[in-house]
Amino acid sequence: MRPHVGASLSRRRFLALSAAGTAAGAAALNGCALPVSTGVSGPGETVTAMVKSGEITPDDVKQAYNDLGIKIVLVKYDITKLIAMMTTGNPPDLVRGVGAIDAPYFAARDLMEDLDPYFARSSVLRPADLDPVNDLWRFDGRTQGKGPRHGMAKDFSQDNMYWYNTALFDRAGVETPPVTEPVTYEEWLEKAKSLTRRKSGQTTVFGGSYNGLMKSSLLASLTAAAGGNLFTDDYARVDFTSPEARKALAWYIEYCRTRVGPSAVQPDPNAWDGPTYQASRMAMSNSGYWLGGMINTDPKLAKVSRLAPAPIFAGGPRISPCQGGTGLWMTKKSRNKDAAWRVFEWFFGEGPAKARASGGWGIPTLKSLRPLMPAKEEYQKQVLKVQDAELEHFSVISFTPYASADALDALFNQIAPAAMNGHMSVDTLARRLDSAMNEQLARGKEQVG
Template identity: 50%
Template sequence: MPVSAQFSVDRRRFLVTSAGAALATAVLPGCAASVDDNSSGSGGKGGGTLTVMTTDDPKTFQPQAEKALGMTIHVIKTDASKLNAMLASKNPPDVVRGVGALETPYFAARGLMTDLDPYFAKSDVLKVSDLDPANDVWRFDGSKQGAGPRYGLAKDYSQDSMFWYRTDLFDAAGIDYPSDTEPLSCDEWLDLGKRLTKRRLGKVKVYGLSAGGMGTFAQLTYMTASAGGSLFAEDLASVDFSSPEALKALRWYLDYARADIGPSVANPNPDGWDWPTYQANRMAMAVDGYWFGGTILGDAKVAENSRFAPAPQMGSHRISPCFGATGFWIPRDSKNKDAAWKFFEWYFGGKPAQDRAGGGWGIPSLKSLQDELPRDKPFQKQAYKVQRHEMQYFATLSFTPYAQISALDAVLNKVLPGAIKSATSAGKVADDLNQRMNKQIAYGKDLVG
């Protein structure tokens, strides 16, 4: 997914910096907006200036974009507070980088995103029939995610609950490798993590398992769904950690954190993210999607000892979701929608998309580019095979439009550390989480109207 190893850190930093930005000043009434009547479907006339808010280094795309599109590209570094202010003043960037799986309902429900369906209908470059189903996380019909208008497009994606593991650490412990096709149960996975953890003088020297993935809330959402339930109510206006399925997921996380076999909200990884620890042979299993293979490629020894595995399951309802699908969207109040769509066609359907596909940093957004995924190295061949098999279990999990993921993770980060250290029961933790999160969600719902 990233264009560099630093991207994983940037992605997490973006989610964190969004925590305090409730977009209260940018709330607009009603459901998401459609394309303006004077917007055409495909391309633009060239010339002019296009403003793009992104985490990408301008040097990596700005000159190429200006040459290919015949326009000036003005780049603004991703900044949640700045974006909120620009949206509120109705003078937003023309193109905004975002995390489709977690942000689409929030911005769409506030009427801040452009409906891209008319553009797709007229485009000769980007066809709905060529879109991977993971792009459905960029859809929201006002009630659920995965249906309704398309509001953005993923540059690539991963199924974020899959994991990588180090064969050398498995071999040293005399443990068989996980199956390439059949998922471990979450209990089996936890047991493996305990067996693979190495301690010295009471301190962990090798993590057996890093289960953080795209954040604690996201992981609990997927585990609850795998158990056959949902953290969110049907109307997405509340959470319920007290349901049998959610309690099962919550107990698992508490057991994981209390076992001290990997980074948790109570004991974060001092390296900041998985790669430095995994590379140093101090992490046996890491919950990171297909994109992590792009990082692994940079270290031949690590690549020789790395394999990819399906997402473990909490129950019999097998799913393998995406919590990223990072890409771009066009604000409703963009003054340059035609040029923005021209950028979309170049970025998502032109040479940049082809180059990304061959780099192994994520699964291409377009099905027609997925055969370009790298298979030169043995670990890439194995990961490609596992990933292709896993695609059939992709599922869109609706996120609430009334709160940002970072705000809900912030509640977990406040409640869980004390509960982990004090051995508080899962039931009491669930009650506390329900009270705190539902208060935030209710406030957000009042703002949307």
């Protein structure tokens, strides 16, 4: 057990941890885990949840009070505010997070409660019912996907899958991709080039969007699809010069250079794929199943839309990861863990979870809730058939605990545009990314210890 650290932290540690959103790594906040209570939360208790707008709604707060007798106090998610609340000894009980990138980062800093004992005694969130995507929230001190559970995803998509509009394919005279077998990334890009339409120097139809949720997690997943690991075995360094990582990087830079889809050098005015795809100005979008929640609101669009498996690299393994897995984690220094866990159970396994599952905005993370996924219309049945087949290809792509994805993305966004514009070779880009990111990672490793 590590030595206990009181609520007050040194200025140096506070500044290091406060830099979490923009710099590599944060100082470790050490603290012994409190024993898991076997008590049952009672009415009139309060749970503070730090979330983004819409993740827990005011209606959810009312419903939680009606169902549980527990008052949820919402605090807007902000990394600086989170660290300030923790360092002053007044942490939120539950915090939103993106499992794919946040779980190793915060767990390595000893901020997350080990939830295994809670899951073991829960009749709502039974370990056998948990979808494997929840392994994104496991971390054993070295590797993501193993060890204790520190959180849970509220829903998920396999984010390297993509939607396509058959009407735009027909209009361009391009053969539609199969929905039973994956195309290669090379084939995907060729189709995107053929589907792109421009007029007077302006792009009127994007051939395809393949930007991922975060550039660092996208490149990690592309490297895995090429058969490698973006990080070294100890996750303390990146290596973009490895054959697999270079292949992934070269493909993404080619995507940007050809301007077939949105990127840092050709932003989508809508800022995300949804409105552009909905307006039939994007032929393919690498938004996984969750985008169906929007597509299904427009029956005309839904009938010409298809969900396809994640592409593969020629000669590479077939994998279909989740780059998100957004959910909640419990802070180790939460003062009301029993009530927080009861809210956790309710949010992930009861009313809100059932409503999310039936809305089509993500795959439920409890296997028992899958029958609630929309399957009334023929096009919905078709989507589910493709999605069900894809589930067997899910795997956890481990992320580094030594730097936040935001920090690594900031470096990528500073360095990569020159290559996207054709002013820097991929080999030079790889070396510069290694130099900048590994400096960040070294600082983070030093702070974590």
